[in-house]
Each structure stands twice: as structure tokens, then as C-alpha cells.
Amino acid sequence: MIKTDVVIIGAGPVGLFAVHQLGIKGLKAVVIDNLDKAGGQCIELYPDKPIYDIPAVPECTGKELTDRLLEQIKPFKTTLYLNERVEEVKSENGNWFVKTNNGNEFSTPNIIIAGGVGSFEPRKLALKNIEKFEGKSIFYAVKNKEEFKNKNICIFGGGDSALDWTLELSKFSNITLIHRRDEFRGAQHTLDAIKKLEGQGKISIKTPFQLEKIEGDDEVKSITIKDDNGKTEKIKTDIILSFFGLVMKLGPIAEWGLNMDKKTISVNPNNFETSKKGIFAAGDICNYEGKLKLILSGFHEVALASVECFKRARPNEKYRFEFTTSSKTIQDRLGKK
Amino acid sequence: MAKITFKDYQGNSRTIEVDNRLTVMEGAVQNEIPGIDADCGGSMACATCHVYVEESWFNKMPKAEDGEVDMIDMAFEPKKNSRLSCQITITDDLDGLVVTTPEKQS
Known part of the structure; x- marks a missing residue:
């Protein structure tokens, strides 16, 4: 069990800046995020x-903003728990107990939920009974290439x-690439390489086709694809790989007993506390009048x-508002002389 | 201002009035039309405000830009007449527009 002043859920810009605001007040935080x-x-x-x-940054990309925020919070040496999702939050002896899907456990007086629209998960194929094939014949990512050798694969x-x-x-399997329209979106050299392989008969490309049906009991045996005019085709298949990006799912947050308004968490705009003491929400996931x-x-x-x-983590200390320009204490915490 | 009709996949329909310069997605969200999630808030970064535009209207509208078409690839059951409703801006010309929401958004 790890003790910390604050558990921050979500490593987006708001979660990262929370580390800074807590850090200059002398509070230790950990950050948990489902992405890698x-x-x-x-x-x-x-x-x-x-x-x-x-403000004061006329133009920057999402990547640059993230890199700069990570730079800004470096002095606080905060641990980011990536590839982890918070599964459980419960009250325990006046503190909050937080548990992730990797089994990490935290005890903390404060939780800040900066979870955006929820955690990112792969978008699944939209067919009934698809679950029974997932992880066996249907995959949304390639973790170990070895498992994809010498197979008939539909991508x-x-x-x-x-x-x-x-x-x-x-390089080592029989690939059919299937897409709902004729255009692919990728780097030019990738598109050229794909065209070349198709020309050599090393891969097969089927457009504009979408998945219609999967045949097989425990494992996929073949699939049927269908075009806009209703024409179908059957393809012998061992493995289906589906790359339709990520979706945002609110996930377990909805079950923590917080007052919600649709997919957002209601907060008090004076301190961004939710309906539970010591649990805060900030960024896209919070909701108040005028948000x-x-x-x-x-x-x-x-x-x-x-x-x-701060008030909850240091009940015996008085909170003093300070400026970074003039506070020696803050400058020490930032590692400035 | 335009009257926009939203049909769901079961055939239920609702008509709302939306001011010019708002998007079809914003009109739907403000009027609590079910079936439009709009997770990313209209930044063309998800595909959860996906609608099917009635053919006659589809051809009259300005065409979707590349970024939108790429995003529609990610939508639930995209069709030829798929659009992201956050990219359709209301003008008087769209008065009477009919769109259908998909069975689900993701």
C-alpha cells in the first residue's frame, strides 16, 4: 500500500498541471492513466x-503542450502509473483507498479525477457475439508478433x-487488408509499399468492404465481407485484426457514487470538490454552471x-497563499536557487 | 434558423429549431436528442456524433473534408451518407434537413 497526499486520475494536461499546483504547496501526488x-x-x-x-503560448501542438507540462513538473519527481486503470475507490479509516487493475493500492486523503471523457479503449468490432473470439481469433493490437506467424489474417x-x-x-503471413472505402490514410512511403506488395500478389486488398459475418464456433474459420451494393465475399480466416482507433469510456468512475450529470461529475466551483469529501474533479469531466x-x-x-x-492533507498546518515569484519555499521546491 | 429532424434507428423522430452558425451536433446536444454523444465536444477527434444524412440533402451540402472522412472510418457502421454532425453548420439552406442517428455511437 502506497501512501500519498493526492491520487490524480488522468495524465492529461489538467492532471499534469495538478501535480505542479500540489507540488508547489509541498504535497506529494501520484498519477494513474490507462494510456501508455x-x-x-x-x-x-x-x-x-x-x-x-x-495563455501566453500563441501556438503549440498537443505533443508540445504535454512535453512542456512534463518539463514543468520534473522538480516534483512524480511517479506516473501508466497502462493502469483505477478499478476501485472506497472509504477506509477516513482516507480513500484506491486500487488499480494492476493491483497497485494507494491510501490518500485526496483524489483528483482529471479523467477527460474517460479512459481510452480500442473500438471493438460491431457484430453480435464478438466477445467469444476476442483474444483468441480477434485482436485490437499486436503484442507478440510470433502469434501471428503463418496464418490467414484479415486486417x-x-x-x-x-x-x-x-x-x-x-513477411510471414497471408494478409487481406479490408477497408470501407478506396482511400487509405498513411505516410506516402507506406502507401507505396502496400501498392507494391499488392502488385506482386503478396497481399490482397478488398475495398470498399465491411465485415458482415464471422463463421466459426470457438475459433474464426472464415469471414464474409460486404460492399455498399450488397455484394458479398467469403474469406478463409484464422485471425482478425481490427484497427478502428480508440473510444473513450467513462468506465468504473460512474460506479463510485458521485453525483453525476450525464457523463460528467458535478462539482462545487469554489474548490472543485465532488459530492464526496476529498474527491475532486477537474477538466472536461467536471460540470458546474458555466463550465x-x-x-x-x-x-x-x-x-x-x-x-x-492541502487543507485535508495537512489539517494541522495553516494554508498560506504564496507567489512563485517571491516565495523562497516554492522556489526551493522547484529546485531554484 | 433551420428546422432539423432527427430520426433514430427505430423510426422515432423529433424536429428542433437550430440557430444559424450552430452545428447540427450542438443543436442536438442543447435539445437533448438521444443518440448523439459528441464525446470530444466538436473538435473532430472522435466519431460519436455520427449521423446518416438523407440522400437528397447529402448531395446538397458542402462535402466532408479529409479529416472528417478519416474519422468516419472509426464510426459505428458507416455508410455512404455518413457525416459527423459537428461538421454540419446550420444555414437557412438546411431548413428541413433530416438525419438519422445510428443504433449506437461506439
């Missing part, structure tokens, strides 16, 4: 798209993941939440 890297939507949805409304999708894995797995889903609003929200976190 920090940055949240900024890194997963628009790493290369420019953002124009961060669905039109983006980078689908194209890259078509190239890679075609704007902007990164800069999230920064404001965690600044205020961090004050309340």
Missing part, C-alpha cells in the same frame, strides 16, 4: 494539431496501424482544488 503515455486527449487525439488558446482499417501491420505481418471544456479552465480548476487538498 502522458498527455491524454492531447497526445492520443491531436498530437500534431495546433492549439491556439493556451480491418484504413489508417496507419492497419497499413503498418499489413506490411509487417505480410467551459477548455484546457485553461482545467488549469484554474486544479489550482483551486489543490488548496482544498
